[in-house]
Amino acid sequence: MSRTLAEKVWEAHVVRHGSGAEPDLLYIDLHLLHEVTSPQAFDGLRLAGRQIRRPDLTIATEDHNVPTIDIELPIADPVSRTQVETLRKNCAEFGVRLHPMGDAEQGIVHVVGPQLGLTQPGMTVVCGDSHTSTHGAFGALAFGIGTSEVEHVMATQTLPLRPFKTMAITVDGELKPGVTAKDIILAVIAKIGTGGGQGYVLEYRGSAIEALSMEARMTVCNMSIEAGARAGMIAPDQTTFDYIQGRPHAPSGADWDAAVEYWKTLRTDDDAEFDAEVRLDADELTPFVTWGTNPGQGLPLSASVPDPEAIVDENERVAAEKALTYMGLEPGTPLRDIHVDTVFLGSCTNGRIEDLRAAADVLRGHKVADGVRMLVVPGSMRVRAQAESEGLHEVFLAAGAEWRQAGCSMCLGMNPDQLKPGERSASTSNRNFEGRQGKGGRTHLVSPLVAAATAVRGTLSSPADLV
């Protein structure tokens, strides 16, 4: 029978088929941990007298709470410090490999997995973090789970799950210069809505997706959850294999050949059917930014703030009114006229080396505008080291940006990097929810290119505006 990529990976991991209403039991190949969603799961194991079944398929890093300056000092916030120290104690007690703050391999969990070569095609990958969808860029079935499920995976290395439906997101054509993976995914979310992907695994395909680098594919898959989909996937190809080969945990020798032979089978069969299909034309895409308080409230940068009165659906109209009040925006204002206080370049969406290179190319020879603060936060210590070896940090510092240590940073208000009430940011992260970057903070989601151009002009801008 013809099958989609997602169905192939699913079936390869069924430990036991459920009967009737009972879900399938799925084996989990890789479990990623961080300090926020794991302490209660470790506690649950202790209470039940259980061990981690496969510590050798489990890895932890510190990312959400960590400060991105003065990392040699103890964490100032005692509650954050306790959470990080709890992870250290738990990993030591249960025998889990941990990359703590300051370690050469520390970083955001979704940057660390791929860069170590732990994320490979056809695997099942889970983490107590909704952006686990990132790993789907390799053709893995990867999704976020809650803390009860974290405990379940720890104890059993499996999860009871009901099959997802499948949705094809086909992006054909060629992206214009200045248009990036971030613009693709923001346009997808604006098209299908924040609930459009609920119950589905998205498979991104088409010539524009095939042309993307691995890092760009990770940006696309990362935000699948923002369309309501737990997972997004891209079929592995030569780009994928080239990225993995030679990484610390990649197979080698005869194992490599066996792995690649298997990975090449991980494609949706030609006559397989998806439960839903969506198409986008890459040639028509332009830089995309959000104006509201959910990632589906986005428009091309050339547009203006929408008028809620013109929205027919009542729920959407009310949501747009509330969003504009929160964002402090007037209908009809050109998006390019919106001033920002802060620019954040980083996160599991856009904190990889290619993102930093792209932003540095825009910033070179320019200065961050007066009154604007720009934070550049590499997604991992490896990314930071790579950027420094290329001299990118000097470009950022010369432009007047801050060059930070690795972590989730301003993507979410759990560490010292936050917006103040009323402050407005252009952010390469993934969520523009109310208060996401700090209580009262206002977020516009953008690509690294738009972030850099915005830093220079002080208003939402694309690199083309700098000429």
Next chain:
Amino acid sequence: MDAFTRHTGVGVPLRRSNVDTDQIIPAVYLKRVTRTGFEDGLFAAWRGDEQFVLNQEPFRAGSVLVAGPDFGTGSSREHAVWALMDYGFRVVISSRFADIFRGNAGKQGLVAAQCEQSDVELLWKLLENDPGTEVTVDLAEKTVVAKDFTAPFTIDDYTRWRLLEGLDDIALTLRHADDITEFERRRQGWLPTTDPLPAR
């Protein structure tokens, strides 16, 4: 987990769509390492507003939340479910739930009852016109009843069965430990492990 068959409590109308988990509990409240005490973080930003529904009597003591579509989107934080339950909620009614939130709710015994949006609207009007109206959610019958209003809701059969029986997922899975061991014997040898490598 305690078994859930039926619950009656004050209904709370929350006229908002896309209530993401950052609104249910902002990140700054996620730092606790225990499983209790999250009620203070529930809707923390909105509770600063005197007009917010949970700051009004008699909604303050509500236990059945009636919300707009796409409830629980965004972050996977199970803390959102803990915060709702620590506050006193036992049921959330919406026309559409985010997948991860729905899963988390089912693990903890918070009933995520999916109703038609038209029924949600009727329930909102009823609760707003007569604040303090009690809503009965019957998991065995899959019905929502408030005064003369009755509507069906959907919830997947397996979660419903587990909630009715109060069963722990891990214990259920461990019944199949032999199947897991057998699966592990078949796994490809080249799949990666996280065993430490020599320094690079």
